[in-house]
Amino acid sequence: MSTIEIFLVALDEPALSCETLAEWLDAEERARLASFERARPRRRYLAAHAALRLILGRILGRRPAEIEFRRNAWGRPETSGGPSFNMSHGGARALVAVADKGSIGVDIECGDKNVSAEVFDAVASDAELLASPGRRLERADRLWLWVRKEAVLKAFGRGLSFSPRALTVGAHAPDAGFWRKATLVEQDVVRDFSFIDLALPFRSVGALAIGGCAGEPWKVDIRPLTI
Numbered sequence: 001m002s003t004i005e006i007f008l009v010a011l012d013e014p015a016l017s018c019e020t021l022a023e024w025l026d027a028e029e030r031a032r033l034a035s036f037e038r039a040r041p042r043r044r045y046l047a048a049h050a051a052l053r054l055i056l057g058r059i060l061g062r063r064p065a066e067i068e069f070r071r072n073a074w075g076r077p078e079t080s081g082g083p084s085f086n087m088s089h090g091g092a093r094a095l096v097a098v099a100d101k102g103s104i105g106v107d108i109e110c111g112d113k114n115v116s117a118e119v120f121d122a123v124a125s126d127a128e129l130l131a132s133p134g135r136r137l138e139r140a141d142r143l144w145l146w147v148r149k150e151a152v153l154k155a156f157g158r159g160l161s162f163s164p165r166a167l168t169v170g171a172h173a174p175d176a177g178f179w180r181k182a183t184l185v186e187q188d189v190v191r192d193f194s195f196i197d198l199a200l201p202f203r204s205v206g207a208l209a210i211g212g213c214a215g216e217p218w219k220v221d222i223r224p225l226t227i
């Protein structure tokens with residue numbers, strides 16, 4: 001059975017100094033870092049990107065600063081010769097998911113994020129609307145639908161540039177022990193994804209998705225990381 005490793009990164013109190021972490025970033029990351037007006041989001045961005053570099057560096061046997069990223073046409077960071085990875089930020093925490101094959105996507109949100117009934121109705125597929133219009137759902141169910149959609153669309157590499165309404169993931173109660181299937185169709189090409197709800201601490205809500213490995217059994221290993 002293949003393993004997908006997920007690192008739950010604490011962003012607010014890094015053990016290493018911000019100066020050290022900033023030295024690991026490339027020019028694009030430094031420019032983005034400098035664009036934050038407020039200190040807390042700036043620190044969190046720095047810690048998340050440093051953690052991503054540390055994790056990939058350990059796998060690739062390189063120093064964090066030596067990791068080189070390119071982006072696909074929709075902005076997804078990738079690294080040549082490296083594992084499939086994806087990152088998500090949710091308040092004081094980030095998730096970094098890594099797999100040795102497939103195309104991976106992950107999403108984390110703070111449990112108090114409000115996906116309104118209007119937003120639900122705008123992103124839900126016809127099947128999801130039929131099963132449960134947003135107005136009739138609990139707030140938590142709408143949030144689960146949201147993180148599942150983002151995880152699958154990030155595994156696809158398109159993010160929200162691909163219509164979330166074209167994807168059915170369901171707004172059912174979470175079940176972290178059970179992989180589900182989702183399909184995306186683009187220009188008659190059918191792509192299969194598997195996704196799973198994540199059992200996360202700190203009232204965080206998250207989901208993981210993988211594409212390109214139909215039927216593969218996956219073990220999900222979640223571990224904390226302080227940078």
Ligand SMILES: CC(C)(COP(=O)(O)OP(=O)(O)OC[C@H]1O[C@@H](n2cnc3c(N)ncnc32)[C@H](O)[C@@H]1OP(=O)(O)O)[C@@H](O)C(=O)NCCC(=O)NCCS
Binds near residue numbers: 074086107158159
């Ligand atoms: C991907 C997306 C859903 C992320 O939204 P978000 O609310 O910032 O969510 P998250 O915190 O979960 O994810 C952010 C991370 O996802 C990764 N990411 C960025 N674009 C991605 C994509 N297309 N697919 C998968 N992952 C992506 C990055 O690591 C990013 O981290 P960073 O912003 O610190 O660099 C959103 O940015 C999106 O839809 N982007 C693509 C659409 C688009 O129009 N892109 C044009 C730019 S080229």
